Amino acid sequence: MSNVKTMGCIALCLVALVPLAGQEEERYFKDKVIPTLDKYCFDCHDPEDSKGDVLFLDAEKPSDLANAFKAWNSVSFQLQHRTMPPAKRKLQPTAEERRELAEWITKYLRGAMAEAPPFAPEITARRLNRLEFDNTVRELMGVSLGFSETFPLEGGGGEGFDNNGETLYLPAMLMERFVEASQQIVDASIVSPMLRKSYEPKDFSPKLKNADEAYLLPQGKEASLLFPVYVQSTYEIIVRAVPDGKAPFHLAAKIDGVRIKELVFQKGGKVSFELQLTRGTHLVALQSSGEGAGRLLSLKVKEQARPDYPEQARSHARLLGLKPGQIPQNPRRWTASFLESFLAKAYRRPTREGEADRFLALYDRAAGRGDPFEERLKLVIKGILVSPDFMFRLETPAKAEKLEPVTDYELASRLSYFLWSGMPDDELFALAREGRLNNDETLSQQVDRMLKDPRAKVFSKTFIGQWLGTKDIGGRVAPTDNAIQNVYSPLVAAAMRRECVLFYDHLLQDNRSVLELLDSNYTFANRHLAKFYGWKKLDRFAGDKFRKVAFENNRRGGLLGMGAVLAFTSHRRKTSPVLRGAWVFDTLFGTPVPPPPADVPPLRQKNKEGKELSVLQMLELHRADPTCATCHNLIDPIGFGLENFDFLGRWREKDKGKPLHLKGTLPTGESFEGPAELRKVLLQSGDVFLRNLVRKTLGYALGRGLSDGDESTVERVARQLEASGHGARDLVRAIVLSAPFRNKQRAPASSP
Incomplete structure (x- = not known):
């Protein structure tokens, strides 16, 4: 989509704002904003020769800010936090100039976005990610095979989540995995009959004339045939043959080219052998290996007794009603009737005329080769599971550039994959079928119902784990190892991950303020985590069971008191004020710090006398370079405020016997000492945190990733929450009721 064209439309709409206010803004922008920025920023951001490709000085009027929201939002942040102009430049804005410009830009941007028209670009067709695939299969087929744990990892895109359609590719190797998975799914869902298959002489190859009753096999010659196996199991192969003379008839039996056994026929009779066979088509070959010839009379494949799988039988009955x-x-007519309902559910929409015909063709193909009824159904369902309409979330294209509602079925899928990472349930399908879903009251009721459903736990787990980066704690991040397993075990790591999830889920269920993510007087813990944190009164915890715990002091609170966050923002066995400070600005406030220049040397570990430097001393030396000081003056103080927590998030008063440096002063002037005071300072920027959380959600x-056009929705939702108490459930409801969630519009035509 052309963001320039779309934002151009927004800019035109902004011209129609209150005339007097507009005139004052025009005058202030012309007389104060642009001259001041030209004075300090023009050398690097000349519109005609920008060194950093960051263009904002080409704005001619306030409404032009809407064309480049992210750039101007960054200008406000950088002015406020003294990260631009670079510290090495002598000419710097005064503190008053920074404050005044930053406040005006932020206020104008928010006001402009609140008045901007709705923006609802089409969502690209996107493949179900591995978790969504798992959950959809479970709801559709009644089986859960854990593909979310065995499929390749999917990288995050857009706002950092693995459900972003722009990154959910389908390379050939992954498609092969989906085909394999579809076979496993139907095998787990439908019980195939025990195999009993008989073959006559005429079934062997190469074909012989007059082989109706016996297949003549001279010395050294071979006869073979292909036979299907539908279930991995033990099979008995029974061969009947007679010698063609007095000499014994020897047959070398081979399965798929591997010699299995020597069969000897002294007279007419049968000889058998057993072996394990996997699902698929197998080749049995019988070669005359002795001195005499003989005649093959028949071959039987007989499946031996297989274990009883009650869950598979229940799944079979639940899925097929048989x-x-x-x-x-009439199996074929029954299959056609079955497809009418199953296909609509699998595709999450009504089926189209003739859509089931290609799957009936698969049924006919399987029937033509003699497959049993159950195997014919497996082939049909397998075809559906690997079809684009099942594997992808597809929506009908928008017809015009103006807003138009998505269909009720599309809205049902948007809602269910948002909150459940899975397909709609019967109630959503019924509302969609009746055309009653895209209604404010109905959607609000569904949000409440769906968040109370146990399936909504996946939203809390997935959203929080990926947003914070804590989902891999104990594995790829902050791994457990033998050296520290006495305090940090897999059970502790799992408890750390779960603390974040339960805390956020509590906010959702009770509609508590999302600002509690910045500071709170409680958390959730089990005995493992309580012991790890060094708490007393462990008898109040019942083993692995989590409970809500009120803090007895102000050491911990919100996300910055949780071990998973603190471990994620540390180096291996070493805290990092830099990582922690950068994480706070990037993850919590949505203002990522630029990466360091490529030629920046590593931190010095020792002074000139060879003595080991403290973290504070290392960073002070590092900040002596003006190039480095710009960002480190911003992020280091935040990190020092969290130095009471070690690299795993445990409380400490000293580091290697030395006092900790806990004080920090932000470029904006706020000072603090320790985590409790730091949290209070961060709460002062709750409005910035709120808007970042709205963007992420x-x-x-x-x-999909957000663009400048989405800021209109972000600002409207944020203002609704500010007026109603910042409720977590209110946030979800406001997003579901928003224009981009319920609508779509075609991208403006490109300029010639």
């Missing part, structure tokens, strides 16, 4: 082994009177809900 008992295992039960065959309808909106990006997750839509499964």
Whole structure:
């Protein structure tokens, strides 16, 4: 989509704002904003020769800011936090100039976005990610095979989540995995009959004339045939043959080219052998290996007793409405009727005329080769599971550039994959079928119902784990190892991950303020985590069971008191004020710090006398370079405020016997000492945190990256929350009721 064209439309709409206010803004922008920025920023951001490709000085009027929201939002942040102009430049804005410009830009941007028209670009067709695939299969087929744990990892995109359609590719190797998975799914869902298959002489190859009753096999010659196996199991192969003379008839039996056994026939009779066979088509070959010839009379493949799988039988009955082994009177007609309902559910929309025909063709193909009824159904369902309409979330294209509602079925899928990472349930399908879903009251009721459903736990787990980066604690991040397993075990790591999830889920269920993510007087813990944190009164915890715990002091609170966050923002066995400070600005406030220049040397570990430097001393030396000081003056103080927590998030008063440096002063002037005071300072920027959380939640809900046009929705939702108490459930509801979640519009035509 052309963001320039779309934002151009927004800019035109902004011209129609209140005339007097507009005139004052025009005058202030012309007389104060542009001259001041030209004075300090023009050398690097000349519109005609920008060194950093960051263009904002080409704005001619306030409404032009809407064309480049992210750039101007960054200008406000950098002015406020003294990260621009670079510290090495002598000419710097005064503190008053920084404050005045930053406040005006932020206020104008927010006001402009609140008045901007709705923006609802089409969502790209996107493949179900591995978790969504798992959950959809479970709801559709009634089986859970854990593909979310065995499929390749999917990288995050857009707002940092793995449900972003722009990164959910389908390379050939992954498609092969989906084909394999579809076979495993139907095998786990449908009970195939025990195999009993008989073959006559005429079934062997190469074909012989007059082989109706016996297949003549001279010395050294071979006869073979292909036979299907539907279930991995033990099979008995029974061969009947007679010698063609007095000499014994020797046959070398081979399966798929591997010699299995020597069969000897002294006279007419049968000889058998057993072996394990996997699902698929197998080649049995019988070669005359002795001195005499003989005649093959028959071959039977007989499956031995297989274990009883009650869950598979229940799945079979639930899916098909038939008992295992039960065959309808007219199997093909029954299959056509089955497809009418199953296909609509699998595709999450009504089926189109003739859409089921290609799957009936698969049924006919399987029937033509003699497959049993159950195997014919497996092939049909397998075809559906690997079809684009199942594997992808597809929506009908928008017809015009103006807003138009998505269909109720598309809205049902948007809602269910947002909150459940899975397909709609019967109630959502019913509302969609009746055309009653895209209604404010109905959607609000569904949000409440769906968040109370246990399936909503996946939203809390996925959203929080990926947003914070804590989902891999104990594995790829902050791994457990033998040296520290006495305090940090897999059980502790799992408890650390779960603390974040339960805390956020509590906010959702009770509609508590999302600002508690910045500071709170409680958390959730089990005995493992309580012991790890060094708490007393462990008898109040019942083993692995989590409970809400009120803090007895102000050491911990919000996300910055949680071990998973503190471990994620540390180096291996070493805290990092830099990582922690950068994480706070990037993850919590949505203002990422630029990466360091490529030629920046590593931190000095020792002074000139060879003595080891403290973290404070290392960073002070590093900040002596003006190039480095710009960002480190911003992020280091935040990190020092968290130095009471070690690299795993445990409380400490000293580091290697030395006092900790806990004081920090932000470029904006706020000072603090320790985590409790730091949290209070961060709460002062709750409005910035709120808008970042809205962006993250909106990006997750839509499964795409956000653009400047989405800031209108972000600002409207943020203002609704500020007026109603910042409720976590209110946030979800506001996003579901927003224009981009319920609508779509075609991208403006490109300029010639």
